[in-house]
Amino acid sequence: MNLSKTSGINKLNKIWVDEYHESTRFGLRGKKILEEESEYQKITIFDSDRYGKALLLDHCWMCAENQEKEYHEAIVHPALTSAEKIEKILIIGGGDGGTAKECLKYNELKQIDMVEIDQKVIQLSKKYLPCIGGGCWEDSRLNVIIGDGIKWVKNTKEDYYDVIIIDSSDPKGAAKGLFNQIFFRNCHRILRTNGVFSAQTESPESFQEIHINAVKLIRSIFKYADPLYGNMPLYPSGYWSWTFASKKSQRYLHPIPERSSQIVSKCNIWSPRWQKGSFEAIPAQIERELKT
The missing domain is CATH 2.30.140.10 (Spermidine synthase, tetramerisation domain)
Structure with a gap:
């Protein structure tokens, strides 16, 4: 032929x-x-x-495979470079392994609890998308729990995690309960005082109402919360957001230099400069809506 x-x-x-x-x-x-x-x-x-x-x-x-860094570096590194400690991390969702892989770049980290409701997502990601999770599945610091993330945060003791990352799909089906007041209140309860909360909060263009409501809800529970914006060409509109929160200050805006210097050379997208610009890139209309 x-x-x-x-x-x-x-x-x-x-x-x-x-x-x-x-x-x-x-x-x-x-x-x-x-x-x-x-x-x-x-x-x-x-x-x-x-x-x-x-x-x-x-x-x-x-x-x-060739476009996961834009998402996983954005949801992880503003939180892990700024929390006071990063010994215990909770990931809700994240069955492809990309978020865990980024977290495991930090030597200080001792334990990740990853709660994924759908075991088949993990199985198929391991088989067909091994480069996204990298070696995370073999790392002894990763504890995979097949279960309901809503129940997990409800039953976890107070002030337990240094960082909580909500790596969920859109707020429908199994992920619908991850975008409500009760869930976010439990996340606040189990987050340590100088910890950082991180969540994907949809597109400010394609899902504008969901995005604004999510940021407002997180702000109503955590004293401090701000959205960060970046490109995700694979997703609707190609324009996405992640929201970071903490209890005592906007510490997620200020990466700890010693941590940043250790991690920046391992990143394709994230850097302190990229992070600063991405927090400041809030559209004027969104900023006005968030103030109402």
């Missing part, structure tokens, strides 16, 4: 997979590797031409 004919066959085998949102769609071309139903959701593994293998949950993009 000549090369031009082979190339034509390969193109015919390629498909587009799209995430649809309010008369828009966000897609990649490639090959679908598998699609399975777990107890909680539909899980799709897709091998894209542009970003490598990617994970979708209920037809929504979660992560891709």
